[in-house]
Amino acid sequence: MRSIDVEIVAKEVERLFIEANYILPDDVKNKLEEALVYETNPLSKDILNILKINYKKSEEMIYPLCQDTGMAVVFLEIGQEIHFENGFIGDAICKGVENAYNKGYLRKSVVADPLKNRANTKTNLPPVIHTEITKGDKLKITVIPKGFGAENQSAIKMLTPSDGREGIIDFIVSGVIKSGGKGCPPSVIGVGIGGTFEYAAILAKKALLISLDKPNEDPFYKDMEEEILTKINQSGVGSQGIGGNISCLSIKILTYPTHIAGLPVAYNYCCHSTRHKSCVI
Numbered sequence: 001m002r003s004i005d006v007e008i009v010a011k012e013v014e015r016l017f018i019e020a021n022y023i024l025p026d027d028v029k030n031k032l033e034e035a036l037v038y039e040t041n042p043l044s045k046d047i048l049n050i051l052k053i054n055y056k057k058s059e060e061m062i063y064p065l066c067q068d069t070g071m072a073v074v075f076l077e078i079g080q081e082i083h084f085e086n087g088f089i090g091d092a093i094c095k096g097v098e099n100a101y102n103k104g105y106l107r108k109s110v111v112a113d114p115l116k117n118r119a120n121t122k123t124n125l126p127p128v129i130h131t132e133i134t135k136g137d138k139l140k141i142t143v144i145p146k147g148f149g150a151e152n153q154s155a156i157k158m159l160t161p162s163d164g165r166e167g168i169i170d171f172i173v174s175g176v177i178k179s180g181g182k183g184c185p186p187s188v189i190g191v192g193i194g195g196t197f198e199y200a201a202i203l204a205k206k207a208l209l210i211s212l213d214k215p216n217e218d219p220f221y222k223d224m225e226e227e228i229l230t231k232i233n234q235s236g237v238g239s240q241g242i243g244g245n246i247s248c249l250s251i252k253i254l255t256y257p258t259h260i261a262g263l264p265v266a267y268n269y270c271c272h273s274t275r276h277k278s279c280v281i
């Protein structure tokens with residue numbers, strides 16, 4: 001059994017949320033550079049150049065990548081040989097989130113009740129926490145500050161097995177094109193196929209964590225990712241919906257076994273500010 005002080009977890013969560021909000025991952029920067037090469041509409045090119053200036057300034061810790069610093073999503077991979085000491089792990093994560101949003105001057109965007117009075121909690125709490133038990137004695141923490149301009153453009157559908165590959169592609173391509181500029185394109189789309197209703201959505205969010213530089217190892221899904229990407233980019237939506245040939249930077253698909261009668265599919269829309277950060281303790 002290995003003991004981990006939850007105070008260390010709180011400090012790491014604080015650091016990760018601040019860094020994620022100020023420093024764009026290299027793979028996203030690379031894709032934005034690529035987009036600058038392939039974009040032919042001068043207005044969309046201007047926007048891509050502004051996005052570049054924006055992430056460079058943000059890296060100097062002058063201001064966050066975006067004013068919407070997101071709802072805090074945390075993925076925990078907890079080795080089964082870990083024992084947490086000095087408190088409850090859930091409280092430690094909340095402490096880390098609250099400190100990050102205070103010390104990092106990040107906007108607090110969470111309302112306590114989704115329907116009644118929608119009063120801001122003023123702490124950006126609570127976060128959404130997903131936990132998975134893994135082998136060994138390591139703890140992996142991944143944080144995603146998820147802006148809702150993009151989150152709102154996500155969708156889930158219970159397709160039937162006969163809808164197949166084409167049904168999935170139609171569902172994603174038509175939905176993403178219909179979103180136009182609302183999700184702050186150029187986008188990154190995480191796709192979850194299989195599992196159950198809720199698990200497809202979790203897979204879609206996890207797919208946003210895959211490096212954009214890493215092609216899918218399965219030729220079938222690699223081909224599907226490329227077809228979806230091409231069709232979305234042929235739509236002409238462009239950066240921020242202003243028109244152009246780059247509307248989407250990358251499609252990432254994750255799959256899981258499912259029931260004989262079903263084909264759950266979810267896609268999680270993410271904007272040009274695809275932010276996440278991980279550490280292993």
Ligand code: SF4
Nearest residue numbers: 066147149150184271
């Ligand atoms: S969708 Fe992304 S870039 Fe647009 S406002 Fe939200 S976080 Fe910012």
